[in-house]
Structures are given as structure tokens and as C-alpha cells.
Amino acid sequence: MSVRDFAHFIAIDWSGARGARHKAIAMAVADAAGGPPVLVRRQRGWSRAEILEVLTDGLPANSLVGLDLGIALPFADRGAYFPDWDQSPPDARALWSLVDEMCAEDDHLCAGGFVDHPQASAYFRRHGAREGARFAPEGQTGGRGRFRVTERAQEAIGCKPYSNFNLVGAAQVGKSSLTGMRVLHRLGGRVPVWPIDPLPGEGSVVVEIYTTIAAIAAGRTASRSKMRDFAELNAALANLGSPPVAGDGAIDDHASDALLTAAWLRVAAHDPAMWLPAGLTPEIARTEGWTFGVA
Known part of the structure; x- marks a missing residue:
């Protein structure tokens, strides 16, 4: 290339x-x-x-x-961002659109409207010990949550990523990611x-x-x-x-x-x-994206 x-x-x-x-x-x-x-x-x-x-x-x-x-959010592990939710988007651009639409009442491109949504909230870990029933990977409870393919590749090079479904803790990236999706959509x-x-x-x-x-x-x-x-x-x-x-x-x-x-x-x-990262397939590119620098 x-x-x-x-x-x-x-x-x-x-x-x-x-x-x-x-x-x-x-x-x-x-x-x-x-x-x-x-x-x-x-x-x-x-x-x-x-x-x-x-x-x-x-x-x-x-x-x-x-x-x-x-x-984007994890998709490949379950074949969906939000398994069993009929509004789960098919790809990253549709995800950005959904987040922005559900946060239309949030000022300053915040994302509270999405994480507090009755269905979407079930997939997130939120403040106040509020862990959604669908936060953990299939067959597990609690833990670190779901990860994208690129985040597993980050671990392999020495990083310590957090799940984008995690909204708790100083190092969490969930809120940053959701507000960023509103910017990307716009x-x-x-x-x-x-x-x-x-x-x-x-x-x-x-x-x-x-x-x-x-x-x-x-x-x-x-x-x-x-x-x-x-x-x-x-x-x-x-x-x-x-x-x-x-x-x-x-x-x-x-x-x-x-x-x-x-x-x-x-x-x-x-x-x-x-x-040209080894783990990046067309399907991963379309749904999860990738972190530049993770080869």
C-alpha cells in the first residue's frame, strides 16, 4: 500500500x-x-x-x-450493538444518527438522553451502581463489559482499554465516545x-x-x-x-x-x-471502526 x-x-x-x-x-x-x-x-x-x-x-x-x-460500540461479539433491541442500528453511521436523535434535547452535544433511555440504558454501566442487565458479555455478570475487536488488539500491545459501554470511573471512555458520535454524525x-x-x-x-x-x-x-x-x-x-x-x-x-x-x-x-491492521475486515470497518495505530 x-x-x-x-x-x-x-x-x-x-x-x-x-x-x-x-x-x-x-x-x-x-x-x-x-x-x-x-x-x-x-x-x-x-x-x-x-x-x-x-x-x-x-x-x-x-x-x-x-x-x-x-x-463506535462493540458489535462483532454479539452481532449487534444492542442484542434483542429492535432499534439496534446496523452500522456505525446509523449508530451515530440514533445517538444524536435520542440526545436532541441535550445541550452542548451531551449524551444523557441516550444513556438514560429506557431500552439503551440496559446495555451500560452507569453511576450510582446502576449496571444494566445487558452490560456484561453473554453468559457473564459484571466484569469489564464488552469490547470491540480493536480494543482487544489494543490489549495485545500493552494498553488497558475500557469498554465503551462503561460510564463509570475516571478512565471511562463511554461518555466521550457517545458525545463524539454526535459530532461525527453532524x-x-x-x-x-x-x-x-x-x-x-x-x-x-x-x-x-x-x-x-x-x-x-x-x-x-x-x-x-x-x-x-x-x-x-x-x-x-x-x-x-x-x-x-x-x-x-x-x-x-x-x-x-x-x-x-x-x-x-x-x-x-x-x-x-x-x-492495514490485521484484524480489520470490511464488516469490522463498517460496524466497529478501528483505532489508528493498532496494527
């Missing part, structure tokens, strides 16, 4: 929290020409709607954009989302990222993936062949995640194996 060139590499650390603006949303850009990655700041923090505006109207030409969220196909869409021959494309993968590629471990000072961040950037970012002392881990992952995307995008 011939890997195409991108001009810009953008990493977006995401948040599924309630509210209009979020300090946890961070965006960084690395230029193909070189130089250190650059943090793109908003004084009061980014809103999800502003990120959507960037994706639809404000992207630099020919950008590879990584969103730190799950672009993109309306204006920017392809790989691998649900094929990699285009030109123009920008969105991929799912997991910032821990970038940290591991930069010489850290899953348990030490978070970098909270500039010295740690710049040491990791050096391992990726990137110049350091300016600064000294503390840095919040959302910013460091975005900066390191933007620099990593600049390197990883040229590896054909990243675009």
Missing part, C-alpha cells in the same frame, strides 16, 4: 463531561514540514460545538485529525472517517486515536502514559524525533496528550501497517 502525504497532523483530546466548555478538550497541531507540535488554545476552554466547527469549516488543507474517543460526511470510510486519495480525514498508543511509541508504558511536566513531555517528543515544545515546570496531561499524539501522528501516518 502506498501511503499518501498529509500536510498537518491534529490530535484532539476529548471530553464527554456535561457543560458548555471543557478544559479537558485539548487540540495540538504538528506540521509536516517539521518543528514542535503547537497547542491551539481557547481562553475559556473548547466547546464540542467549536470542535465541530473546526472539523467542518476550519481544518487546514490535507489534515490527518485524530479524535481521542471510540467511534459532520455529515464532509470529512471522511477512517475506516468507516476508505482512506481518501486527497483531502483531510478523521481517525480514532488512543493517546496511550502514542505514549507507548514514545517509550513510555500504559501505566506511565500521562506526562505532567515539560521535561517528561519533551523527552517523549525526542523519542519520536520531534523538537521540544517551549515551557518549564508543570503541564496538564490533556495538553501533553494532544501535543505528543500530534507529533506521533506525523510519524505513524507514513507506516503502511497502520492503515
Whole structure:
């Protein structure tokens, strides 16, 4: 496979929290020409709607954009996102549409309307020890919940993924994923989302990222993936062949995640194996998607 060139590499650390603006949303850009990655700041923090505006109207030409969220829910393990529910969608785009429709009354692209839905809630683990009857894999109770094929592949490279059906705990990704699905639905196909869409021959494309993968590629471990000072961040950037970012002392881990992952995307995008992972079939691409960087 011939890997195409991108001009810009953008990493977006995401948040599924309630509210209009979020300090946890961070965006960084690395230029193909070189130089250190650059943090793109908003004084009061980014809103999800502003990120959507960037994706639809404000992207630099020919950008590879990584969103730190799950672009779909587990499907392959049960042949459905929501087994035995007659509204279970057939593929990822239909899932995005359903989530956005059921959350129409939620402000700020939140997703409470979906996880509180009488039928959908049965598949999630929610706060207050509310575990839905369908949260666990078939034949099990409790546990870590269901996983996509790409998340099982993440485990094989040293990551510790959480189920997108889990909404509890500091490391949970369920809310981020559901709010991200609303954004992806509202993109309306204006920017392809790989691998649900094929990699285009030109123009920008969105991929799912997991910032821990970038940290591991930069010489850290899953348990030490978070970098909270500039010295740690710049040491990791050096391992990726990137110049350091300016600064000294503390840095919040959302910013460091975005900066390191933007620099990593600049390197990883040229590896054909990243675009042809062994476990990615057409059916998996259509229903579950994939995490870029899991070969």
C-alpha cells in the first residue's frame, strides 16, 4: 500500500463531561514540514460545538485529525450493538444518527438522553451502581463489559482499554465516545472517517486515536502514559524525533496528550501497517471502526 502525504497532523483530546466548555478538550497541531507540535488554545476552554466547527469549516488543507474517543460500540461479539433491541442500528453511521436523535434535547452535544433511555440504558454501566442487565458479555455478570475487536488488539500491545459501554470511573471512555458520535454524525460526511470510510486519495480525514498508543511509541508504558511536566513531555517528543515544545515546570496531561499524539501522528501516518491492521475486515470497518495505530 502506498501511503499518501498529509500536510498537518491534529490530535484532539476529548471530553464527554456535561457543560458548555471543557478544559479537558485539548487540540495540538504538528506540521509536516517539521518543528514542535503547537497547542491551539481557547481562553475559556473548547466547546464540542467549536470542535465541530473546526472539523467542518476550519481544518487546514490535507489534515490527518485524530479524535481521542471510540467511534463506535462493540458489535462483532454479539452481532449487534444492542442484542434483542429492535432499534439496534446496523452500522456505525446509523449508530451515530440514533445517538444524536435520542440526545436532541441535550445541550452542548451531551449524551444523557441516550444513556438514560429506557431500552439503551440496559446495555451500560452507569453511576450510582446502576449496571444494566445487558452490560456484561453473554453468559457473564459484571466484569469489564464488552469490547470491540480493536480494543482487544489494543490489549495485545500493552494498553488497558475500557469498554465503551462503561460510564463509570475516571478512565471511562463511554461518555466521550457517545458525545463524539454526535459530532461525527453532524459532520455529515464532509470529512471522511477512517475506516468507516476508505482512506481518501486527497483531502483531510478523521481517525480514532488512543493517546496511550502514542505514549507507548514514545517509550513510555500504559501505566506511565500521562506526562505532567515539560521535561517528561519533551523527552517523549525526542523519542519520536520531534523538537521540544517551549515551557518549564508543570503541564496538564490533556495538553501533553494532544501535543505528543500530534507529533506521533506525523510519524505513524507514513507506516503502511497502520492503515492495514490485521484484524480489520470490511464488516469490522463498517460496524466497529478501528483505532489508528493498532496494527
